[in-house]
Amino acid sequence: MSAPPFTLVGIDHVVFLVDDMDVAMAFYQGVLGCQPGYSYPALGMEQVWTGAALIVLWDTTHPGASAAVPPVAGGRNVDHVCIATSPVDPDDLRAHFAAHGVEIEREAEHGGARGVGNSFYIRDPFGNKLEIKGPAVYPDGRA
Structure with a gap:
């Protein structure tokens, strides 16, 4: 097998289907602090920056989103997306989510691209699962 003619850089964007933009x-923007990205009004699509990557929000109720509507109602094809954060005090994060009425489904210490760190699992208003993950406690994954 030959090597691909490119080098992997990282995740560019993830697309979430929503029904209320x-x-x-x-x-x-308000809860997670994402910054506005590119806008595609003809498609019913907005993008928000999450650091160096984008989350694309595609409104399935918009006429321009007909290609995005899943063939099976309620079907899913993504389990979760992990959003890396700066250092954050877990109590401050819990208080922030509580102030916005966002339930924390699970807290854990998990590995990821930056090593093992604290993870908080929440859902956006459309049921998409997000892992909010601080920097590594152990950058190489070992104690």
């Missing part, structure tokens, strides 16, 4: 933007 105002609610989606309020959550991603």
Whole structure:
């Protein structure tokens, strides 16, 4: 097998299907602090920056999103997306989510691209699972 003619750089973007763009933007900008990205009004699509990557929000109720509507209602094809954060005090994060009415489904210490660190699992208003993960406690994954 030959090597590909490119080098992998990282995740560019993830697309979430939503059915209320105002609610989606309020959550991603107001709760998570994402910054506005590219906008595609003809498609019913907005993008928000999460550090160096984008989350694309595609409104399935918009006429321009017909290609995005899943063939099976309620079907899913993504388990979760992990959003890396700066250092954060776990109590401050818990208080922030509580103030916005966001339930923390699970807390754990998990490995990821930056090593083993604290993870908080939440859902956006459309049921998409997000892992909010601070920097590595052990950058190489070992104690």
